Structures are given as C-alpha cells and as structure tokens.
Amino acid sequence: MARELLTLYGETDGTNRTGDFPLYSDIIYSTGTAPFTPPTYIVVPAGMKAKIWARRVSGDGETDVIIQWSPDVTVATPMWIPVERVKLAGKGSIELEKRRPVVVRGIRGVEAFKISWSQPEAAKASVVVEVELTDEED
Amino acid sequence: MDRVVDELGLVPEGEHLTVFIPATGTAYVFRVRSRVNRGYEIINYGPLPLPADTPLLRLGGGLIPVPEFGVLPGLSYNPSTTPINFPTTFNVYDKSDMWFIPKEDRERLFHVKTFITPSWIRVSVDIPRGVPQRRFQKDRVVVDVDRPFGWSRGFIEVVRFPQVYYGFRVANDTNLNVRTFVRFVYGEYVIEIPKDPELVFNILTRRFPSYWLTMPITVMDTTLRAALTETYGFEGFPLYPVNKRDEALRAYAELLKGVKV
Numbered sequence: 001m002a003r004e005l006l007t008l009y010g011e012t013d014g015t016n017r018t019g020d021f022p023l024y025s026d027i028i029y030s031t032g033t034a035p036f037t038p039p040t041y042i043v044v045p046a047g048m049k050a051k052i053w054a055r056r057v058s059g060d061g062e063t064d065v066i067i068q069w070s071p072d073v074t075v076a077t078p079m080w081i082p083v084e085r086v087k088l089a090g091k092g093s094i095e096l097e098k099r100r101p102v103v104v105r106g107i108r109g110v111e112a113f114k115i116s117w118s119q120p121e122a123a124k125a126s127v128v129v130e131v132e133l134t135d136e137e138d
Numbered sequence: 139m140d141r142v143v144d145e146l147g148l149v150p151e152g153e154h155l156t157v158f159i160p161a162t163g164t165a166y167v168f169r170v171r172s173r174v175n176r177g178y179e180i181i182n183y184g185p186l187p188l189p190a191d192t193p194l195l196r197l198g199g200g201l202i203p204v205p206e207f208g209v210l211p212g213l214s215y216n217p218s219t220t221p222i223n224f225p226t227t228f229n230v231y232d233k234s235d236m237w238f239i240p241k242e243d244r245e246r247l248f249h250v251k252t253f254i255t256p257s258w259i260r261v262s263v264d265i266p267r268g269v270p271q272r273r274f275q276k277d278r279v280v281v282d283v284d285r286p287f288g289w290s291r292g293f294i295e296v297v298r299f300p301q302v303y304y305g306f307r308v309a310n311d312t313n314l315n316v317r318t319f320v321r322f323v324y325g326e327y328v329i330e331i332p333k334d335p336e337l338v339f340n341i342l343t344r345r346f347p348s349y350w351l352t353m354p355i356t357v358m359d360t361t362l363r364a365a366l367t368e369t370y371g372f373e374g375f376p377l378y379p380v381n382k383r384d385e386a387l388r389a390y391a392e393l394l395k396g397v398k399v
Contacts, residue, residue, distance in 0.1 A: 002257040002291035027256055029209045029315040036205050036315055043212075045258060045311040046286070073313075074198075109311060133258055133312075135291060 003134040012117050014124040021115045021127055041114035044106030051101035051132040055086050058093035059125025064118040069104050073112035142349045146179050148325040154341055154348035157297050161358040164374030167341050172328040183320040187225055212313040215283050221267050221305025241301040241369040244399045247327045248298040255319040257292030260309040267305030269359045283309035301365035331397050335390035343380045371398035
C-alpha cells in the first residue's frame with residue numbers, strides 16, 4: 001500500500017491580496033520555466049486520498065489561508081470549493097495539528113486541492129502543510 | 139504455511155522458494171542453500187535511472203522530457219521501448235543492468251524487492267524486456283502503467299531469472315514533477331532444485347512450507363522460454379491436485395532427470 005508524507009511550503013507574493021500558493025517540497029522538482037514551474041494545486045490520483053494533517057501559517061499581516069478542492073481540474077475553468085479556512089488575525093503565526101485530517105479523495109484522478117490566501121492588505125505570509133498521500137483505507 | 143521468510147521478506151537458508159509462472163501454470167521449486175549477502179540485503183540505489191532529456195509519454199497524450207536525472211515529470215510514464223534497467227558502474231556482467239546474470243550462474247538467484255519513492259509511483263515489469271505482461275481477459279486487453287490498472291504502487295517483487303533482461307516501467311499520475319528514489323531489498327541465493335519428487339509434490343500441494351512468489355508472467359515469450367530451459371533444463375513443474383499424487387510423482391521424476399541445478 002502506498003503512503004507518502006509531504007511537507008509543502010508556500011509564500012504569498014506580497015503584492016496581491018489574493019492568490020494560490022506555489023508549493024515547494026524536497027520531493028517536488030521545479031524551476032522557473034514551464035512545464036516545471038512550482039505547482040499551485042495537487043492532483044489526487046484515483047483510488048488515493050490526500051490527508052492534510054497540519055497547517056502552519058505565519059505572516060506580517062492578517063491572512064486567511066483557504067484549502068480548496070476541485071472535482072475536476074482538467075476542465076478549462078475548474079470549480080474550486082473551500083473545505084477549510086485558517087485565519088491569521090495579524091502579524092504572527094498559528095499552528096494547527098488536528099487528530100482528524102482534512103481529506104480530499106481521488107475518485108477519477110482529476111480531483112485536486114490547492115491552498116489559497118486572502119488578505120485585506122497585501123503582505124508577506126507563508127504556509128506549511130503536512131500532506132499524506134495514501135491509498136490505505138484509513 | 140507459505141510465509142517462510144524472515145523480517146525482510148527474504149527466504150532464509152535451508153528454506154524453499156516456489157516461483158509460480160501463470161503463463162505456463164508451472165512452478166520452479168528452489169531450496170536456498172545459502173544467502174550470501176546475509177547482513178547486507180539493502181541497496182540504497184538512488185534516483186530512478188531516468189537520464190535528463192529522455193522523452194517520456196504524457197498520460198493525457200504527448201511527450202515530456204526528463205528535466206533532470208531521476209526526475210519523473212507529473213502525469214508521465216516511460217514506454218515499453220525505453221524501459222528502466224538499473225545500470226551500475228560496478229564491474230558486473232552487464233553494466234546496463236545490475237541484476238543480469240548469465241545462465242552459467244544458474245545456481246544463483248536474485249530475489250529482489252524494489253521500493254520506489256514517492257510510493258504512489260505506478261510500477262510494472264516487462265519480462266523479458268519489451269514484452270508487457272499485464273493482461274486482462276486473456277490477451278484481449280494489455281494493461282500497464284498507462285492504464286487504470288495493471289500495476290502496483292511503489293513496490294514490486296520478482297526473482298531475476300538468469301539470462302533474462304527485465305524492463306521496468308513507471309508512471310506518475312499526480313501533476314507533481316517528483317525526485318525519485320529506489321531502494322532494493324534483495325537476497326542473493328545459492329539455490330538447488332530438490333531432487334525428491336515427493337518433496338516437490340508436497341510443496342506444490344502446499345503441504346510442505348515454502349515461500350510462494352507468483353511472477354508477473356502471463357505471456358511466455360520465446361526468448362524467456364529458451365532462457366529458462368537453458369538455465370534450469372526444464373520449464374518448471376506442472377501443478378497437480380492432491381488426488382493425482384502418483385501421476386505427479388512420475389512426471390516430476392521424469393522432469394528431474396533433466397534438471398541442471
């Protein structure tokens with residue numbers, strides 16, 4: 001059975017009030033050139049599920065971090081549905097490690113999740129999430 | 139009964155290994171006389187041997203190059219024509235495939251468990267190289283890493299028959315371009331085929347303990363058939379039901395006359 005734990009890191013750009021975090025990890029290869037630019041979403045393979053165990057947000061100002069799920073990321077304009085929101089009230093950091101993870105299932109292999117930010121004023125902020133990709137039942 | 143393995147999943151000295159081949163319905167029964175790499179069964183091989191710029195196929199169609207050695211791009215796979223062979227710089231029989239041994243080394247058998255990181259990577263093996271072995275409904279459908287099934291994720295276990303080149307295939311069905319890693323857990327066995335038909339019968343009717351490994355061989359290619367025959371002297375023991383004991387013993391005794399190891 002497959003089971004892989006990923007630590008994903010992303011930063012806001014500091015200039016836009018909203019956006020999707022580009023995601024970095026030791027296991028993810030990326031450059032500044034397409035098609036190898038850092039991913040802003042992760043496709044969950046069919047039969048697997050992504051379990052998002054921990055969220056750590058830090059930043060220079062108020063920041064909402066939103067985990068969003070798409071039923072089909074291959075269409076021209078994917079629909080994104082929020083499944084969790086973490087609010088950083090101001091400058092500082094917040095850590096959430098829950099006994100139950102946020103789960104995103106891969107049913108057809110086109111489902112995906114992404115992590116977005118929303119700020120009243122653009123500011124630098126970062127997010128770290130611990131994601132487990134697994135095909136185990138629980 | 140058939141879990142005659144140690145904590146690494148390898149067969150200890152003195153125990154038996156039964157390698158079943160679905161394509162022929164036959165099995166080779168080996169007794170492990172010695173496990174010469176006892177205590178150093180793990181090889182941290184490194185990245186998948188995917189050279190930079192190797193063209194891979196996209197799961198949705200099209201091509202994508204390997205951007206850097208060992209990186210498997212998102213939604214890509216290697217075709218049967220460019221298999222993975224696990225080369226080495228060591229002075230082995232064939233540096234393009236560290237697990238290849240010639241038929242003259244027939245008393246040696248590599249039992250290899252391959253673990254791939256990230257563990258969601260789909261993996262399958264062509265035996266021999268270039269002959270896909272994953273089928274559905276006999277030969278109506280060939281399934282492999284580019285299909286919805288016909289593979290396992292992150293792990294594959296085989297024995298490496300002498301004189302046969304294997305070709306591995308991988309696929310990455312996430313959109314992530316991933317740095318890969320391979321770990322082998324292997325046994326280098328010195329083997330013999332038991333010469334007692336009664337023992338062979340008892341093993342093949344599962345009345346005597348043996349570790350059973352079913353090889354992913356659903357098509358008996360002519361080169362594979364020739365390699366097995368040249369190496370071991372026969373194509374394996376057919377399986378008989380328990381109530382055909384006398385018939386089985388006669389057949390096994392006849393086959394054992396031609397065994398080479």
